[in-house]
Amino acid sequence: MMEKLRLATLWFDGCSGCHMSLLDTDERLLELTAFLDIVYSPLVDVKEFPDKVDITCVEGAISSPEDERMLVRVRNSSRLLVALGDCAVTGNIPAMRNIEGAPAMLRSIYTSGNGLQPQIPALDLPALNDKALPLHRFVPVDLFIPGCPPGADTLFTALTALIHGNTGHIALPTCFGA
Numbered sequence: 761m762m763e764k765l766r767l768a769t770l771w772f773d774g775c776s777g778c779h780m781s782l783l784d785t786d787e788r789l790l791e792l793t794a795f796l797d798i799v800y801s802p803l804v805d806v807k808e809f810p811d812k813v814d815i816t817c818v819e820g821a822i823s824s825p826e827d828e829r830m831l832v833r834v835r836n837s838s839r840l841l842v843a844l845g846d847c848a849v850t851g852n853i854p855a856m857r858n859i860e861g862a863p864a865m866l867r868s869i870y871t872s873g874n875g876l877q878p879q880i881p882a883l884d885l886p887a888l889n890d891k892a893l894p895l896h897r898f899v900p901v902d903l904f905i906p907g908c909p910p911g912a913d914t915l916f917t918a919l920t921a922l923i924h925g926n927t928g929h930i931a932l933p934t935c936f937g938a
């Protein structure tokens with residue numbers, strides 16, 4: 761019996777739609793979990809990113825110093841890092857703010873309306889990078905799975921190929937290695 765691979769999934773600056781697509785594999789998730797242990801994910805209750813993860817799928821762009829630190833931690837603990845969805849692959853929706861930068865975005869959100877005391881909150885607002893950027897701008901990425909979100913069939917095909925170690929035969933013209 762093949763030893764199960766350790767799978768992690770997480771999201772940074774994303775909408776969770778890519779994880780919804782993973783759930784959309786429906787009963788095929790059971791097929792995958794015959795080969796995979798989910799050791800860290802929004803889908804399971806684990807607080808600390810573990811060591812020695814075989815495959816980590818990352819949704820979302822990198823938008824803050826905290827994202828950067830966590831991404832490096834994840835990269836160092838993962839054998840294969842997968843950019844899951846367009847935000848992780850290109851920046852996509854979060855990167856729309858890059859045209860003007862983070863300070864202009866915050867001014868637009870908090871001070872351009874008709875509130876009585878428009879102001880940018882001084883407390884509890886996490887630090888933001890000026891630009892939201894894709895994963896490969898910070899760390900090496902082993903596989904890119906584009907799509908907003910990638911379809912459930914795409915994810916199932918890609919994960920199945922990764923499980924069996926034959927990514928060279930993934931039948932997806934839009935998948936490519938770093």
Ligand code: SF4
Binds near residue numbers: 778847848
């Ligand atoms: S790629 Fe699309 S579905 Fe996935 S996190 Fe980004 S906006 Fe959401």
